[in-house]
Amino acid sequence: MGKAGMATSRARRLRKNPTNAELRLWSRLRNKQLAGYGFRRQAPIGPYIVDFVCFSEKLVIEVDGGQHAGTDKDQRRTDWLKSHGFRVLRFWNHDVLGNTNGVVDTILGILRSTQ
Numbered sequence: 001m002g003k004a005g006m007a008t009s010r011a012r013r014l015r016k017n018p019t020n021a022e023l024r025l026w027s028r029l030r031n032k033q034l035a036g037y038g039f040r041r042q043a044p045i046g047p048y049i050v051d052f053v054c055f056s057e058k059l060v061i062e063v064d065g066g067q068h069a070g071t072d073k074d075q076r077r078t079d080w081l082k083s084h085g086f087r088v089l090r091f092w093n094h095d096v097l098g099n100t101n102g103v104v105d106t107i108l109g110i111l112r113s114t115q
Contacts, residue, residue: 021063028104048081
């Protein structure tokens with residue numbers, strides 16, 4: 001299996017095992033519910049699989065747990081995505097779960113700021 005096939009296979013596995021925060025946010029992003037913007041979940045982009053992406057606006061949304069606090073790996077990932085024209089928003093799991101409306105409002109504000 002080539003790299004693209006491996007990334008797709010891994011993305012499928014991740015889609016089958018979402019975190020509670022990912023499920024909560026996906027319930028608000030799926031089916032173009034957010035002002036008509038289309039999002040994909042656990043999508044491969046280059047060497048990475050991102051939690052959510054709106055390809056039309058080149059916006060990546062990552063939902064992180066405590067294991068991601070201050071890691072160089074996440075910074076390299078963000079740098080790579082930005083170097084390929086993507087904007088990256090990161091939210092903590094507890095923010096998504098405790099303030100879903102605020103997270104969604106932030107995402108919508110970023111999307112509308114590019115129009």
